[in-house]
Amino acid sequence: MWDALKTQYKRVKDRRFETMLDAARAADFAASAGDMRLDYAKTNIDADTRAALFALLEETSVAEKRAAMFSGQAINETEGRAVLHTALRNLDGGPVVVDGVDVMPDVLATLARMESFANDIRDGRFQGQGGPITDVVNIGIGGSDLGPAMAVSALSPYHNGPRCHFVSNVDPADIADVLRTCDPQTTLIIVASKTFTTIETMTNARTAYDWMSAEVTSPAAQFAALSTAADKTAAFGITAERVFGFEDWVGGRYSMWGPIGLSLMIAIGPDAFRAFLRGGQVMDVHFQSAEWHENLPVILACVGIWHNQICGYATRAVLPYDNNLNRLPAYLQQLEMESNGKGVAMDGQALAYHSGPVVWGEPGTNGQHAFYQLIHQGTRVIPTEFLVAARGHEDDLHHQHQLLVANCLAQSEALMKGRTHDEARAKIADKFDGAELERQAAHRVFSGNRPSITLSYPQLTPFVLGQIIALYEHRVFVEGIVLGINSYDQWGVELGKELATALQPVVEGKASVDDKDGSTASLVAFLQSHGL
Numbered sequence: 001m002w003d004a005l006k007t008q009y010k011r012v013k014d015r016r017f018e019t020m021l022d023a024a025r026a027a028d029f030a031a032s033a034g035d036m037r038l039d040y041a042k043t044n045i046d047a048d049t050r051a052a053l054f055a056l057l058e059e060t061s062v063a064e065k066r067a068a069m070f071s072g073q074a075i076n077e078t079e080g081r082a083v084l085h086t087a088l089r090n091l092d093g094g095p096v097v098v099d100g101v102d103v104m105p106d107v108l109a110t111l112a113r114m115e116s117f118a119n120d121i122r123d124g125r126f127q128g129q130g131g132p133i134t135d136v137v138n139i140g141i142g143g144s145d146l147g148p149a150m151a152v153s154a155l156s157p158y159h160n161g162p163r164c165h166f167v168s169n170v171d172p173a174d175i176a177d178v179l180r181t182c183d184p185q186t187t188l189i190i191v192a193s194k195t196f197t198t199i200e201t202m203t204n205a206r207t208a209y210d211w212m213s214a215e216v217t218s219p220a221a222q223f224a225a226l227s228t229a230a231d232k233t234a235a236f237g238i239t240a241e242r243v244f245g246f247e248d249w250v251g252g253r254y255s256m257w258g259p260i261g262l263s264l265m266i267a268i269g270p271d272a273f274r275a276f277l278r279g280g281q282v283m284d285v286h287f288q289s290a291e292w293h294e295n296l297p298v299i300l301a302c303v304g305i306w307h308n309q310i311c312g313y314a315t316r317a318v319l320p321y322d323n324n325l326n327r328l329p330a331y332l333q334q335l336e337m338e339s340n341g342k343g344v345a346m347d348g349q350a351l352a353y354h355s356g357p358v359v360w361g362e363p364g365t366n367g368q369h370a371f372y373q374l375i376h377q378g379t380r381v382i383p384t385e386f387l388v389a390a391r392g393h394e395d396d397l398h399h400q401h402q403l404l405v406a407n408c409l410a411q412s413e414a415l416m417k418g419r420t421h422d423e424a425r426a427k428i429a430d431k432f433d434g435a436e437l438e439r440q441a442a443h444r445v446f447s448g449n450r451p452s453i454t455l456s457y458p459q460l461t462p463f464v465l466g467q468i469i470a471l472y473e474h475r476v477f478v479e480g481i482v483l484g485i486n487s488y489d490q491w492g493v494e495l496g497k498e499l500a501t502a503l504q505p506v507v508e509g510k511a512s513v514d515d516k517d518g519s520t521a522s523l524v525a526f527l528q529s530h531g532l
Contacts, residue, residue: 001056002353005310008049013311016449017044018416033286033296036457036467040303042416043383043451044311053302054292060482062298069477070288072098072249076488077346083488085254085473086284088246089277089466098249107258114244114262115270117224121188122161122269129216130185133162137178138263139208140192141168141200142493144226146334147256148192150327151264151276154465157324157393158268162188166263167208170200175207184212189223192260194246196225196232199497205236226259251488253334254473272462279466287474297474303453304479307383308357317375318361320387321408322460328387329361332472339476339487346484355483361385365407376415376446384452386412387468391459408454418448507532 021041029041029050045053057063069075072082087096087107095102120126121133138148145168152164165178189208193201205223212219220237227233228245244259256264257277265273287297307313316336318329340356362370364386375382388408392401424444425437432440455471457464480487505511506524513521524532 001052001059002309004052005049005056005306008052009310012044012046012049015044017042017451018448020046021416031290031294031296031299033283033290033467033471036296036455036464036471038296038299038453038455040299040453042412043303043306043453044449045303045306049306050293050302053306056305056482057292057298057302057478060484062478062481065481066288066477070096070284072096072103076249076251076486078486078489078491079248081488082249083251083254084247084249085251085257086280086470088250088255088257089280089284089470091274091277091281098247103247103249110244110246110259113241114259114265115273117242117244118161118262118265118270118273121266126188128184128186128188128222129218130183132186133188134186135163135165135182136161136188136190136263136266137165137167137182137208138190138192139167139175139201139204140190140226140260141198142334142338143252143255144168144192144194144198144201144260146327146331147253148261148263150325150331151256151261151465151469152267153327154324154460155264155268155272155276155462158272158462160269161267164263164267167204168200170203172207175204179208179211184215184219184222187212187222190226190263191223191233191236191238192226194226194228194248194252196227196229196236199501209236224262226262253338256469268462276462276466279461279463279468280470281466282463283467283470283474287470296471298478300453300471300475301478301482303383304357304475305482307451309353309483311381313357313381313383314354315358315360315380315382317371317382317384318359318387319364319367319384319411320361321364321404322387322389322392323363324393324460325387326363328468329359332361333359335472336476338490338493340480340483340485341492342483342485342487344485346486351483351485353483355485356479364411365404368407368411372411375450381450384412384415384450386452386454388454388456389459389464390456393459412452412454414446414448415450415452416448418446418450419444421445 026041030037030039065075069083070086072084074080075083082098084096087103090096090104093104093108096104124132127133145166149166167175167178191201191205209219212222216222223238224242225233225238226244230243233243244262246255246258250258257280287295292298318332320328336356336359342355344350375384386408388405421441425441428440429437476487506513509528513524
């Protein structure tokens with residue numbers, strides 16, 4: 001089927017897809033899940049191409065493997081684990097069995113414990129030495145940071161609890177910048193590390209502990225842990241009622257639906273957090289039940305495979321015209337690039353094609369005055385994914401939101417239509433003539449025919465955010481299955497960790513650089529000569 005798709009691409013690669021875009025295509029190349037609508041009409045995918053992509057799903061047994069994931073089978077084959085972040089948002093509590101045991105009672109019990117703790121903080125029953133908690137600092141890295149940080153920012157209109165801050169970088173500037181805005185006597189520190197050994201997280205946790213110790217008699221009493229390492233959290237001084245664990249079938253970048261989302265729950269409240277979970281669950285049901293041509297995660301994955309593996313477009317820009325989603329591109333960078341940034345198939349053989357694309361982006365309209373120049377007139381085609389809401393949360397500024405939406409829709413239209421040399425010449429014919437007119441017109445030509453999709457929804461609510469995140473999670477799953485890779489391990493992050501551990505005593509001057517390469521040795525020497 002890969003060969004058939006390559007043949008399809010040769011057939012259509014020079015076609016102007018604008019010429020296909022009538023009302024019938026606009027309806028046919030769109031799909032909905034509830035009030036969420038995905039438009040992919042502004043791509044060069046036609047009915048034959050779509051049929052070939054759907055045939056690829058059948059060839060790679062996506063439906064069967066989807067069922068295996070939801071049923072608790074160990075689809076993470078390199079680590080022998082189930083992949084069941086979906087269980088964390090299974091609010092109806094239907095059985096989910098792993099190794100013969102229904103995991104839902106423990107999932108729901110942990111959710112109830114989180115809700116009780118969050119309410120105690122929000123209502124002032126849990127206090128710091130100086131009174132009610134005013135600030136919550138989540139210390140984590142990777143999925144233990146990117147998910148909740150993104151979601152807390154996205155749902156800022158729903159904040160009615162303590163202020164939430166996030167620290168991830170081992171660079172001391174990160175934690176110093178956050179802690180200087182907080183009062184240690186009214187701050188809760190959440191340490192998010194499944195093993196309670198992650199070096200960046202634990203280094204920052206000890207820094208926070210020392211900071212709090214200067215003014216708080218029992219600093220550990222103002223710490224909570226999101227971890228399964230009960231012995232290590234106890235040794236740190238955190239009592240069991242403030243430790244929230246999760247199983248190894250929840251990967252870090254998929255974990256904010258459970259205890260890693262505690263900071264979000266504290267910020268927006270348990271009811272809004274449940275709405276977030278419900279949105280994810282609704283997308284789960286849609287993903288399992290909708291036919292391919294109506295299935296948002298499937299369509300999103302097929303568009304991604306077409307653009308990356310078939311058309312050869314190596315990057316993907318995510319452009320939310322929703323400022324509260326300012327961290328979504330960074331979140332999706334990890335979700336997609338850590339999941340599908342692999343070089344071998346499940347059988348250990350090298351892939352015969354490229355794996356996941358480079359994912360990047362920024363909110364509109366800021367990007368329009370930065371990198372959109374490259375998207376419109378650069379030599380490489382960059383597929384774009386726009387997200388936009390019908391309404392913002394600032395009702396008195398709705399006219400300004402309408403301007404935002406107009407910009408979003410105009411960008412996708414401009415990417416598709418472009419501007420010919422004749423059109424460019426006509427716009428400046430009153431200013432230039434002759435050879436200079438031709439030269440100036442050339443700078444104003446837009447090739448167009450650059451693909452985009454648009455995901456639209458009524459308003460960014462907790463429920464809708466849950467839908468969006470689950471949508472992208474399932475897109476990653478489908479793309480991974482089609483590519484024949486394991487989307488749920490991340491061995492690529494390990495080597496750097498190992499080498500950093502070995503380099504630390506060298507950097508500290510406690511070990512020799514003799515066994516290091518010349519470049520690394522010279523860099524260490526330079527930095528040490530300047531005060532390292």
